[in-house]
Amino acid sequence: MDSSLPRVDYNYKTFLSNFKNIVHDEKLVVIFMSSIENGRYWCPDCESAKYNINNVILPDCAKKGIQTIFVDVGSFKEWKDSKHPLRNYSKFQINGVPTLALFENVTRLTYL
Numbered sequence: 872m873d874s875s876l877p878r879v880d881y882n883y884k885t886f887l888s889n890f891k892n893i894v895h896d897e898k899l900v901v902i903f904m905s906s907i908e909n910g911r912y913w914c915p916d917c918e919s920a921k922y923n924i925n926n927v928i929l930p931d932c933a934k935k936g937i938q939t940i941f942v943d944v945g946s947f948k949e950w951k952d953s954k955h956p957l958r959n960y961s962k963f964q965i966n967g968v969p970t971l972a973l974f975e976n977v978t979r980l981t982y983l
Contacts, residue, residue, distance in 0.1 A: 879940040900939045903970040
């Protein structure tokens with residue numbers, strides 16, 4: 872297995888409009904994070920989780936051959952809007968970031 876799978880990043884609008892092309896037959900871990908503002912994630916939980924994501928989750932997924940993508944949920948103002956599409960889209964219904972989700976065959980298997 873390839874232990875150096877490339878990191879792929881999407882903003883939430885691109886991710887949602889291309890979801891079925893991005894998530895297809897193989898397993899995929901999607902990591903939903905806040906945007907980076909002034910060199911840091913605006914979400915303190917994302918900032919705290921980045922070490923474990925980069926040093927534990929990403930290497931483990933690469934070792935297992937599981938593609939991992941990052942989805943930027945947008946600015947603080949966008950994310951706090953109760954009508955944010957990631958909060959309301961039936962496949963996601965994400966209430967907080969960071970959120971890690973495992974998908975296979977366009978179906979969310981679980982949140983990690």
